[in-house]
Amino acid sequence: MGSYNLTHLKELESEAIFVIREVVAQFENPVLLFSGGKDSIVCYHLARKAFYPAKVPFPLMHVDTGHNFPETIQFRDKLIEETGARLIVGSVQQSIDEGKSTEEKGVNASRNKLQTVTLLDAIEANKFDCAMGGARRDEEKARAKERFFSHRDDFGQWDPKNQRPELWNTFNGKKNMGEHFRVFPISNWTEMDIWQYILAEKIDIPSIYFSHTRDCFVRDGVIMGKTDFVETKDTEEVQPMVVRFRTIGDATCTGAVASTAATLEEIIEEVASTRVTERGGRSDDKRSEAAMEDRKKEGYF
Amino acid sequence: MEKSYLNMDLLRFTTAGSVDDGKSTLIGRLLYDSKSIFEDQMEAIQQVSDRKGEEHVNLALLTDGLRDEREQGITIDVAYRYFATPQRKFIIADTPGHIQYTRNMVTGASTANLAIILIDARHGIVEQTKRHSFIASLLGIPHIVYCINKMDLVDYSQEVYNTLVDDLEDFSAKLETKDVRFIPISALKGDNVVHRSEKMGWFEGATLMHTLETVHIASDHNHIDCRFPIQNVIRPQTTEHHDYRGYAGRIAGGVFKKGDAVMVLPSGFTSKIKSIDTFDGEIDEAFAPMSVTMTLEDDIDISRGDMIVRENNKPEVSQDIEAMICWMGDSPLKEKGKYALKHTSKDARCMVKEIKYKVDINTLHRNEADKVISSNDVARVTLRTTSPLFIDQYGRNRNTGSLILIDEATNNTVGAGMII
Numbered sequence: 163m164g165s166y167n168l169t170h171l172k173e174l175e176s177e178a179i180f181v182i183r184e185v186v187a188q189f190e191n192p193v194l195l196f197s198g199g200k201d202s203i204v205c206y207h208l209a210r211k212a213f214y215p216a217k218v219p220f221p222l223m224h225v226d227t228g229h230n231f232p233e234t235i236q237f238r239d240k241l242i243e244e245t246g247a248r249l250i251v252g253s254v255q256q257s258i259d260e261g262k263s264t265e266e267k268g269v270n271a272s273r274n275k276l277q278t279v280t281l282l283d284a285i286e287a288n289k290f291d292c293a294m295g296g297a298r299r300d301e302e303k304a305r306a307k308e309r310f311f312s313h314r315d316d317f318g319q320w321d322p323k324n325q326r327p328e329l330w331n332t333f334n335g336k337k338n339m340g341e342h343f344r345v346f347p348i349s350n351w352t353e354m355d356i357w358q359y360i361l362a363e364k365i366d367i368p369s370i371y372f373s374h375t376r377d378c379f380v381r382d383g384v385i386m387g388k389t390d391f392v393e394t395k396d397t398e399e400v401q402p403m404v405v406r407f408r409t410i411g412d413a414t415c416t417g418a419v420a421s422t423a424a425t426l427e428e429i430i431e432e433v434a435s436t437r438v439t440e441r442g443g444r445s446d447d448k449r450s451e452a453a454m455e456d457r458k459k460e461g462y463f
Numbered sequence: 464m465e466k467s468y469l470n471m472d473l474l475r476f477t478t479a480g481s482v483d484d485g486k487s488t489l490i491g492r493l494l495y496d497s498k499s500i501f502e503d504q505m506e507a508i509q510q511v512s513d514r515k516g517e518e519h520v521n522l523a524l525l526t527d528g529l530r531d532e533r534e535q536g537i538t539i540d541v542a543y544r545y546f547a548t549p550q551r552k553f554i555i556a557d558t559p560g561h562i563q564y565t566r567n568m569v570t571g572a573s574t575a576n577l578a579i580i581l582i583d584a585r586h587g588i589v590e591q592t593k594r595h596s597f598i599a600s601l602l603g604i605p606h607i608v609y610c611i612n613k614m615d616l617v618d619y620s621q622e623v624y625n626t627l628v629d630d631l632e633d634f635s636a637k638l639e640t641k642d643v644r645f646i647p648i649s650a651l652k653g654d655n656v657v658h659r660s661e662k663m664g665w666f667e668g669a670t671l672m673h674t675l676e677t678v679h680i681a682s683d684h685n686h687i688d689c690r691f692p693i694q695n696v697i698r699p700q701t702t703e704h705h706d707y708r709g710y711a712g713r714i715a716g717g718v719f720k721k722g723d724a725v726m727v728l729p730s731g732f733t734s735k736i737k738s739i740d741t742f743d744g745e746i747d748e749a750f751a752p753m754s755v756t757m758t759l760e761d762d763i764d765i766s767r768g769d770m771i772v773r774e775n776n777k778p779e780v781s782q783d784i785e786a787m788i789c790w791m792g793d794s795p796l797k798e799k800g801k802y803a804l805k806h807t808s809k810d811a812r813c814m815v816k817e818i819k820y821k822v823d824i825n826t827l828h829r830n831e832a833d834k835v836i837s838s839n840d841v842a843r844v845t846l847r848t849t850s851p852l853f854i855d856q857y858g859r860n861r862n863t864g865s866l867i868l869i870d871e872a873t874n875n876t877v878g879a880g881m882i883i
Contacts, residue, residue, distance in 0.1 A: 166718065166750045167681035170473035170552040179754040180713045183694045187767055187808070211742035214756070215707060216699035299543045306542040325540065326876045327566055327791050329573040331713070332805050332867045336874040350554055352545045 171359055178205075178347040179212040180331060181310055182294065185345050186212075186219055188335035189292040192345075193250070195281075196222035198234040199410040200367050201296030203241070204356055205347055207365050210245065221248035223284060223293070225277045227412045228255045229391040234410055237368040252284035274412045282318040285342060292335070292343045300352045310349050316340035353408075354433055361426040370407045373424045378403040384417035471547070474680055477556040477571040477604070479595035480581030485612045489581065489650035490544060490557060493672070496657040499546035541571045550676040565598065565824065565839035566791045569879055572602035573865070576680050579608050579671070584617045584647070588630050590825045597824050600638035601787060601841070601881060603861050605683050607635070608644045608674060615649040619662040637827065639858060642678075646671050684751040685860045689717030689725075690778060690853075691771040692807035692863075697756055709740060709756040710765055715807060715862035716855070717773070718750040719757070726774040727765055728853050733774060734761040751862070768809035770853045778853040778863055784813070784846040785883040787822070787857075788836070792870060792877030796836035796844075802877070803869040804848060807862060812849045812871075819843040846880075857881035 168176065182205075185192050194209060196202045209218045224238065242249045254276050257263040262283065263276040285293055299306045309325055311333045326334055335343055348356075360367060377388040379398040386392060387407075388400050392414050405418035406429075423429045480486040494500045544555040556571030558564075572578065578599040582592055599607050609631055617623045624647045635643045646655055647666055654660035657672040669677070697709035719725075723736045737758040739749050749755045757771065765771075772778060790796050797815060804813045820831040822841045829843075836842045857864030868878030 166684070166686050167472055168753065170471045173473045173752065176713060176752055176754040180694070183711055183754070187695050212711070212754070213695075213697060214740070214742040215701075215704045215709075216697050300545045303542075306544065307540045322540070327570045327879070329570055329867055329876070329879045330861065330865045331574070332807075332865065334805065334867065334869055334874070334876045336803065336869060338874065350543070350545075352547070352552075354547065355552070 171355065171362060174348070174351055174355060175208065175211070175359070177331070177350065178208045181333070181345065181347040182209050182212045184311075184333050184335070185292055185294060185347075188333070189343065191288070191290050192220045192292040192294060193223045193285075193288065193290045194218075194220060195293055195295040196224050196238070196249070197296075197410065198224065198230075198238040198368060199296070200356055200360065200371060201298065201348060203365060203367055204351075204359060205294065205296045206241075206245075206247070207363065208347060218245075218247060220294075221250050223250040223252060223288075223290075225252045225281050225284065226254060227274070227277060227414075228253065229389070229412045229414050231368075231370055231387065231389070231407075231410065233368045233370045237366075241366070250284070250288065252280045254280045256280075257283060274415050277412075278318075285318070290342060291337070292345055294345045294347060296348055297346045298351050298353075298356075299346075299349050308346060308349065310346055311335055312344040312346065313337065314342050314344060318342070320344075354430070357426065357430050357433055361430065368410065370410065371429070373404055373406045373422045373428075375402050375404055376418070377401070378405060378418060385420065387416075387418055389414075471549075471551055472680065473552050473554070474577060474675060474678070475554045475556065475575045476577040476579060476675065477558060477568070477575040477599075478579045478581070479558060479568055479599070480612075481583075481589060481591035484581045484583050485650045486557075486581055489579075489610070489612065489648075489656065490555060492650050492653060492656050493555075494544065494546055496653065497546045497548055497672070541567050548672070548676055553675065564594075565789060565841070568595065568598050569602060569789045569791075572598055572604055573861075573879065575602075575604050576683050577606040577608060577675070577678060578604045579610055581610050581612050581650075582627065582631075584611050584613050584623055584627065587627055588634060592631075593634065593826070594824050596635060596638055597827055600640050601789075603857055603864075603881070604640065605680075606642040606644070606678055607638075607640050608646060608671065609635075610650075610671060611645065611647045612650055614647045614654060614660075614663065615652050619647075619654075619660070621663075621665045624666075644668070644674060646674065685716040685862075686718055686750055687716070688776055688778070688855060688860060689719055689723075689771075689773045690715040690807075690855070690860065690863050691719060691757065692809070692853075693765060693767055693769045693771070694808045696766060707758070708762070709758050710771065711754075711756045712808065713754045714749050714751045716751050716860045717776075718748055719771075720748045721745075724774060725759070725771050726777065727759075727763055728770045728772060728777070728780060729851055730763065730765075730769070732761070732763045734759040734763060736760075768807075770807070772853070778855050780851045780853055782848045782851050783816075784848060784852060784854065784866070784880075786844055786846060786866070786880040787883065788842050788844050788868070788881075789879045790836045790840050790842065790877065791838055791879065792875065793838060796840075796842065796878065798834065801871065803871050804846070804866055805869065806852045806854070806866040809850075809852060811852065813846045813868070815844055816847045817845040819845065843883075844880075854882050856883060 257280045263279045309328045377400050378385050379400045406421040407418050423432045542557045546553050558567040558571040580595045628645045648655040655670045693710045693712050695711040697711050699707050726733045737760045739746050740756045798818050800815050804811045818834045820829040820843050821833045855863040864882045866880040870877045
């Protein structure tokens with residue numbers, strides 16, 4: 163390789179840093195959505211790189227469904243403390259208590275969809291004009307058409323057929339009062355890139371990404387962790403299994419995979435040989451063929 | 464030697480072709496043969512194909528991501544696809560063949576290193592081949608690969624292929640693109656896509672995948688003319704970094720080294736590079752497209768929109784811009800109209816002083832009589848900007864040679880400009 167050629171990870175890193183810096187230049191009050199999952203951890207890492215030696219000039223916001231794996235919250239709080247970030251928590255429980263959202267009922271009940279209400283409320287309450295997120299285009303087909311700078315109207319809605327053209331690396335963040343943007347700095351990264359980058363950069367991630375033994379049950383072919391928030395049917399047998407999580411979402415709808423991968427190297431090997439997409443274990447995407455598109459139009463991340 | 468992920472590089476390419484030329488099949492083939500289609504994705508499209516009573520698995524369903532697209536069987540927007548081989552990571556900008564064609568292809572082409580243009584071996588060069596080639600050339604894509612597809616339907620005939628290549632060579636000589644290649648393939652059967660064709664032993668060139676893996680892209684960036692547009696000024700205001708004043712940005716051209724004598728535009732002040740800083744420590748040199756932070760020896764007033772360059776190699780500083788504009792607005796481009804403009808990290812406003820001619824993107828013919836520039840038209844214009852831009856010719860630098868126009872009433876991006 164020539165001396166003036168970047169590796170793919172370095173080029174993706176540079177692109178993401180460029181995007182994050184554009185956000186800070188073009189918006190008055192941006193925020194980084196932070197779920198405690200690996201993609202948002204990588205985004206925060208990139209933000210720290212973008213403004214070094216200064217501090218990250220925007221807060222992180224966790225839209226908390228209240229249905230978390232405890233490991234995620236412990237990890238989040240430790241990271242915030244160590245790096246001195248500002249954290250805002252938007253609570254889905256509070257939206258429910260205030261009557262803005264209604265809890266789903268039944269065994270498949272999930273607060274995943276309710277996050278949208280809390281997210282849009284928090285954006286409005288904090289007067290954020292740009293919410294950055296760790297979504298990637300390879301995750302889901304509706305996301306493959308998402309822009310880096312994605313315009314939202316004053317109801318927070320996405321209009322996929324009327325997106326602004328995005329040319330070169332010239333990003334247009336102009337908007338009217340009341341509108342906001344979603345920006346996705348790691349749009350061009352794949353699941354594999356994320357893992358390789360976490361390994362190359364020695365980034366800390368929550369322990370539930372690595373193989374461990376946990377009480378689980380199987381529903382619709384997906385392994386689910388047993389938590390206080392999930393009702394199990396009589397036919398569903400809870401038993402200890404050796405698993406790890408490929409994504410960290412709401413505990414009620416995030417599936418685990420049977421895995422013995424206990425190191426980053428082993429995870430990378432597993433991802434390289436795996437034949438199912440990482441969202442394949444998320445029941446929220448399985449609700450219909452256009453489930454993600456519908457949620458995104460309403461204002462989901 | 465197999466490369467590890469730590470030294471793979473990245474190739475961005477765009478695919479163009481007319482309707483029914485097998486573009487979706489080709490992309491499906493690349494993804495499938497490189498094992499980038501997952502079981503659950505394959506299962507999902509298999510189910511849909513079955514439900515619709517289609518004979519083959521419809522690989523186009525992989526790329527049509529929106530509900531309207533699947534229902535109407537059309538592609539509306541640029542979709543980005545990803546795959547990797549042990550050599551390289553690839554980003555495909557997959558652009559639709561009909562609706563809003565120019566707008567979408569220009570968008571996809573603006574960041575591409577390479578364009579694949581598909582041609583149906585039975586039909587040869589058609590109007591759309593010329594249009595796709597012209598857009599690829601206009602957008603400065605360094606490499607064009609013409610894939611002569613559906614060779615299985617012309618009995619893998621060397622004669623058909625040779626005649627087509629002769630025609631294409633004549634035609635492509637008019638383009639700016641210097642690296643033009645030809646590959647006979649069958650996307651449906653897989654000939655010369657990932658695996659060498661047994662039916663076309665007469666073809667001695669590389670397969671498409673081998674071409675994608677090995678085409679030389681290190682020199683696609685300009686490493687000669689030093690250009691560093693400032694995005695942000697970094698001022699930590701902490702005790703440890705009390706007087707730190709760093710200039711953050713992405714190198715748009717050239718190689719900057721610690722100690723280099725530099726000039727800041729527009730002020731014209733000169734200084735030396737004191738340090739090139741990253742989160743991982745100081746580095747000795749930086750080149751496009753790296754994102755870095757620079758500090759200078761002297762305290763100079765620098766802000767976003769300024770540019771650090773070398774004194775003996777400056778961009779042109781001008782308020783009068785000659786450009787080719789690809790128009791994307793719903794209402795036509797207005798002569799004497801005013802628009803907001805973005806060029807690197809600089810914001811300005813401009814007036815369209817003159818529309819010189821419209822380009823027929825099928826024939827490259829210049830029409831000086833027709834000055835109605837509607838969506839998907841390409842025109843040569845003169846702009847007058849409110850403040851000077853620091854510009855290079857687009858052909859020399861795609862970063863400092865490009866600009867976008869924005870409608871001030873709707874905030875929409877309405878024009879893509881290539882500076883002449």
